[in-house]
Each structure stands twice: as structure tokens, then as C-alpha cells.
Amino acid sequence: MPARSAALAHAHDLADLVAASPSSYHAAEEVARRLQEAGFTRLDETDAWPGQPGGRFVVVRDGAAIAWAVPAGATATTPVHVLGAHTDSPGFKLKPRPTTGSRGWLQAAVEVYGGPLLNSWLDRELRLAGRLALSDGRVVLAATGPLLRLPQLAIHLDRAANDGLALDRQTGTQPVWGLGDAESADILGELAATAGVDAAEIRGYDAVVADAARGVVFGKDDAFFASGRLDDLASVHAGVVALIEAADAVDGIIPMLAAFDHEELGSASRSGAAGPFLEDVLVRLYASLGADAAQQRRALAASWHLSSDVGHSVHPNYAHKHDPVVQPVLGSGPILKINANQRYATDAVGAAAWADWCESAGVASQEFVSNNAVPCGSTIGPITATRLGIRTVDVGIPILSMHSARELAGVSDLYDLSRVARAFFAG
Known part of the structure; x- marks a missing residue:
């Protein structure tokens, strides 16, 4: 070849x-x-x-x-x-009690993992993936498709955004994943369903956020690969x-x-x-x-x-x-x-x-x-x-x-x- x-x-x-x-x-x-x-x-x-x-x-x-x-x-x-x-x-890892939200939005409680470029995670579709430790002793892998997004505040509401965006590592990094009341939703249920298990069986989990887009070749003469x-x-x-x-x-x-x-x-x-x-x-x-x-x-x-x-x-x-x-x-x-x-x-x-x-x-x-x-x-x-x-x-x-x-x-x-x-x- x-x-x-x-x-x-x-x-x-x-x-x-x-x-x-x-x-x-x-x-x-x-x-x-x-x-x-x-x-x-x-x-x-x-x-x-x-x-x-x-x-x-x-x-x-x-x-x-x-x-x-x-x-x-x-x-x-x-x-x-x-x-x-x-x-x-580097990225984000799901916290304990991960289903949160306010004002009619469902959000995921995440913790910063390593040293990511925080603003690069804005306005892109994200996956949730990791392992689930179950009540019967099994450990299974689970991964969703596109589920989450970190929407950036519109420039009309932050006129200084282009002068240097600084995300608060707590309040500015909690992605949305749905609409509704957090009391009646469960993001772990979304993850568990991809592995064919009931969320009630979960005794422990290690779950991270990942970019949902596939890696691509592009550029003049196909020189570049982004992923x-x-x-x-x-x-x-x-x-x-x-x-x-x-x-x-x-x-x-x-x-x-x-x-x-x-x-x-x-x-x-x-x-x-x-x-x-x-x-x-x-x-x-x-x-x-x-x-x-x-x-x-x-x-x-x-x-x-x-x-x-x-x-x-x-x-x-x-x-x-x-x-x-x-x-x-x-x-x-x-x-x-x-x-x-x-x-x-x-x-x-x-x-x-x-x-x-x-x-x-x-x-x-x-x-x-x-x-x-x-x-x-x-x-x-x-x-x-x-x-x-x-x-x-x-x-x-x-x-x-x-x-x-x-x-x-x-x-x-x-x-x-x-x-x-x-x-x-x-x-």
C-alpha cells in the first residue's frame, strides 16, 4: 500500500x-x-x-x-x-448525586478531571461513558450517544466575552442534558440503559464526559486529523x-x-x-x-x-x-x-x-x-x-x-x- x-x-x-x-x-x-x-x-x-x-x-x-x-x-x-x-x-467526571438542574433544565453534576481547556468543551455535543459496579458484583461498561452540552452564554448577555472568557470551574461547567424536574429524572438511568441494566442495580460508578463527534481527516492534501x-x-x-x-x-x-x-x-x-x-x-x-x-x-x-x-x-x-x-x-x-x-x-x-x-x-x-x-x-x-x-x-x-x-x-x-x-x- x-x-x-x-x-x-x-x-x-x-x-x-x-x-x-x-x-x-x-x-x-x-x-x-x-x-x-x-x-x-x-x-x-x-x-x-x-x-x-x-x-x-x-x-x-x-x-x-x-x-x-x-x-x-x-x-x-x-x-x-x-x-x-x-x-x-483531561475533561470532566460525574460527581455523586449527579442529577441536578434548575429553571426547568436537567443538568449533570461534574468535577473537572485533570487540566482541560475548559472553553473548548463549550457548544459541542458530548457523551457520557464509564463503568458501573452492580449489586450482583458485576462491572459493566456503558456509553451514551450525544447526550450533554455546555451552552455558552450569548454575547448579548456578556459583551466582554471576546475580551477573555473565564469559566468558573463549578458554576460554568455543569452541562445540560434534558428538560424537566431533577427530582423525577436520573442521568445514571440514561447511562445504565445503554448497558441493559437497571439504575437501581448501580452501587458505584466511574463516568466521564467525552466529545461525541467522530475523528476526521481534513485540510489540504488530507494533512490533518482532528479528534x-x-x-x-x-x-x-x-x-x-x-x-x-x-x-x-x-x-x-x-x-x-x-x-x-x-x-x-x-x-x-x-x-x-x-x-x-x-x-x-x-x-x-x-x-x-x-x-x-x-x-x-x-x-x-x-x-x-x-x-x-x-x-x-x-x-x-x-x-x-x-x-x-x-x-x-x-x-x-x-x-x-x-x-x-x-x-x-x-x-x-x-x-x-x-x-x-x-x-x-x-x-x-x-x-x-x-x-x-x-x-x-x-x-x-x-x-x-x-x-x-x-x-x-x-x-x-x-x-x-x-x-x-x-x-x-x-x-x-x-x-x-x-x-x-x-x-x-x-x-
């Missing part, structure tokens, strides 16, 4: 994954579904795990998923190549595509995809990168290969972690916010993320390895570094490097509108990231 056609197909497949993943829980299950369809075996953490070479396994914990492929000939000291990403995105949750489902998608492609051909390493939850909150959870999930999987994986503690440490010393998350493309209207020299742009390749204060884990050895993987994939790469006056965020890279001691490189794709309800990427960058991931998994 010609590169342009392959890139477009990759973008449309990413749109499918995002549409199936309105919450981190849905994203983890979509990863599992794709891997099972490709022949991977799903394991439960409470079961004993088989260790036969050639087996491929996937584990799902809450909104996180870890999958790997054990090649024939794997030993107790075979290194692992982990591509790390995250399944959550919700590109941060960081773009990397999750690249990783799962690459892992499926690599699974039957890999030799000498164990390729692994680690898609964590709660990165936007700092990763400190049982399913976040600061938690024990990856270490738990690695310990059990090497135990299945007969490794003792010393052999496991030898394997990890030879291993790599590619921490893949989005970074900032230079913005044509705000170029002064970027470094004056290092200015990555959409469509010019994935990015290597560098920070002197270790907000990214990349060092000289990692930069050289990244250059090799890009060269092997035939992909151009760009560098990203922040303007000194505009401190950058961080990623799971420094967290996993600190926790496990695995050599780590921070990479990703450049985007605009980061943390918006709908972000903007380059079609070719999305595809190229998956190609480099494939080279990384090939060792």
Missing part, C-alpha cells in the same frame, strides 16, 4: 479506536478486543500464567492494559521493549497496531505495550504508571521464563522503555510561546522530547537509540524542547525510569490544541509513529 494511502487508513482506524474508547475503561477493553482478535490470549491477574515461548498475553486492570509477545527462544534474560502510553484524557482524546490514544493506537504486526516476527526481545490510566492526574494509582502494575507484570513474566531475581535484573538492565505521549507543535499564531529555534510542526515526523530538568527522561544514549529506530523505519524525526519561560509538563517516562530503572526515551507526535476537547494532529505523523514503534518492537 502506498505510504499516503497507508497513513490515511491508519488515521481512519484511529478514529474507530477513539470512537470505541470514550473512557479509559473502554480504551483498555478496545485494546484487549483488538489483541484477542489478532490471536492474543487474555489473562486474569488472579490466575496462574503459562510461560510457553510463543504465547501472547494481555492483562486489563481498571482503565489500563498491558500486552506482550514472548518469542520462541526467549530466556530468563531476554530484554523487554516497552512502549508506554496512557488511556485517560477528541488524541492525548494519548494516538500513542495507544500506534502501540497496539505495532505490537500486532510484530508479534509473529520478533526475535531476541519481548515487545510490550503498557497503556496506563490516570496520567493526567499524576499517575499515582493502582492502574497508573507510578503504581505497581508494570512491575507486577514484569515479575510474573520473568518468573514464567524461569528467571531468578538476578536474571530478571539483568534482563531489565538491557531493556528499553519508549514513553510515547503528545507534544506541542509550533503554533503559527503564538510562535513566541515556543523555543525560538526548536519548533516542530505537524507532518514532519514524530518528536523526541528533551528537558534539562528531567521532566522528560531522554538522554544522549536514548536520543541515539531513537535515531536508530527512526532510521530503521525510514521515518524523519523532530526534536521538542520548551521555551525557558514556559515550563513543560511531564510524562510517564521519568516515573517508570525511576520506579524500574529501565532506560527510557520520551517521544510522541506534535499536536495543536493539546488538552482541548478536540485536538489536532498530522495524518503522516500518526502513521510514522506506528512505524517507529514497529522498529522498536523489532529490536
Whole structure:
């Protein structure tokens, strides 16, 4: 398939994954579904795990998923190549007693999740999605279609709106979802109905708001891809595509995809990168290969972690916010993320390895570094490097509108990231 056609197909497949993943829980299950369809075996953490070479396994914990492929000939000291990403995105999460409203409107009580661009959520149709814990012990996933909206106050009633809109995080962020009396309505009932369960069965829930519009390719020469949750489902998608492609051909390493939850909150959870999930999987994986503690440490010393998350493309209207020299742009390749204060884990050895993987994939790469006056965020890279001691490189794709309800990427960058991931998994 010609590169342009392959890139477009990759973008449309990413749109499918995002549409199936309105919450981190849905994203983890979509990863599992794709891997099972490709022949991977799903394991439960409470079961004993088989260790036969050639087996491929996937584990799902809450909104996180870890999958790997054990090649024939794997030993107790075979290194692992982990591509790390995250399944959550900034937005809003449903509060307790979520059905509210006034003046004849039904509203949803939500709490701000992470650091979203609040005004980007205005005047667009939104979904409600997440997991429901039921009275019989089951946990089910549920997702509505377009249900909610955050309507902006008309400019006739706020003449200063264009001078700088500032939303109150409590009173300005409660979306409408219907008309009527809140005492006789139940937004959880709307969500429960999509899963075919009675709202009375719900004992607990984790539900978030997501953009209802599908991801689209557009622009001159179909250069752009816009979608919700590109941060960081773009990397999750690249990783799962690459892992499926690599699974039957890999030799000498164990390729692994680690898609964590709660990165936007700092990763400190049982399913976040600061938690024990990856270490738990690695310990059990090497135990299945007969490794003792010393052999496991030898394997990890030879291993790599590619921490893949989005970074900032230079913005044509705000170029002064970027470094004056290092200015990555959409469509010019994935990015290597560098920070002197270790907000990214990349060092000289990692930069050289990244250059090799890009060269092997035939992909151009760009560098990203922040303007000194505009401190950058961080990623799971420094967290996993600190926790496990695995050599780590921070990479990703450049985007605009980061943390918006709908972000903007380059079609070719999305595809190229998956190609480099494939080279990384090939060792």
C-alpha cells in the first residue's frame, strides 16, 4: 500500500479506536478486543500464567492494559521493549448525586478531571461513558450517544466575552442534558440503559464526559486529523497496531505495550504508571521464563522503555510561546522530547537509540524542547525510569490544541509513529 494511502487508513482506524474508547475503561477493553482478535490470549491477574515461548498475553486492570509477545527462544534474560502510553484524557467526571438542574433544565453534576481547556468543551455535543459496579458484583461498561452540552452564554448577555472568557470551574461547567424536574429524572438511568441494566442495580460508578463527534481527516492534501482524546490514544493506537504486526516476527526481545490510566492526574494509582502494575507484570513474566531475581535484573538492565505521549507543535499564531529555534510542526515526523530538568527522561544514549529506530523505519524525526519561560509538563517516562530503572526515551507526535476537547494532529505523523514503534518492537 502506498505510504499516503497507508497513513490515511491508519488515521481512519484511529478514529474507530477513539470512537470505541470514550473512557479509559473502554480504551483498555478496545485494546484487549483488538489483541484477542489478532490471536492474543487474555489473562486474569488472579490466575496462574503459562510461560510457553510463543504465547501472547494481555492483562486489563481498571482503565489500563498491558500486552506482550514472548518469542520462541526467549530466556530468563531476554530484554523487554516497552512502549508506554496512557488511556485517560483531561475533561470532566460525574460527581455523586449527579442529577441536578434548575429553571426547568436537567443538568449533570461534574468535577473537572485533570487540566482541560475548559472553553473548548463549550457548544459541542458530548457523551457520557464509564463503568458501573452492580449489586450482583458485576462491572459493566456503558456509553451514551450525544447526550450533554455546555451552552455558552450569548454575547448579548456578556459583551466582554471576546475580551477573555473565564469559566468558573463549578458554576460554568455543569452541562445540560434534558428538560424537566431533577427530582423525577436520573442521568445514571440514561447511562445504565445503554448497558441493559437497571439504575437501581448501580452501587458505584466511574463516568466521564467525552466529545461525541467522530475523528476526521481534513485540510489540504488530507494533512490533518482532528479528534477528541488524541492525548494519548494516538500513542495507544500506534502501540497496539505495532505490537500486532510484530508479534509473529520478533526475535531476541519481548515487545510490550503498557497503556496506563490516570496520567493526567499524576499517575499515582493502582492502574497508573507510578503504581505497581508494570512491575507486577514484569515479575510474573520473568518468573514464567524461569528467571531468578538476578536474571530478571539483568534482563531489565538491557531493556528499553519508549514513553510515547503528545507534544506541542509550533503554533503559527503564538510562535513566541515556543523555543525560538526548536519548533516542530505537524507532518514532519514524530518528536523526541528533551528537558534539562528531567521532566522528560531522554538522554544522549536514548536520543541515539531513537535515531536508530527512526532510521530503521525510514521515518524523519523532530526534536521538542520548551521555551525557558514556559515550563513543560511531564510524562510517564521519568516515573517508570525511576520506579524500574529501565532506560527510557520520551517521544510522541506534535499536536495543536493539546488538552482541548478536540485536538489536532498530522495524518503522516500518526502513521510514522506506528512505524517507529514497529522498529522498536523489532529490536
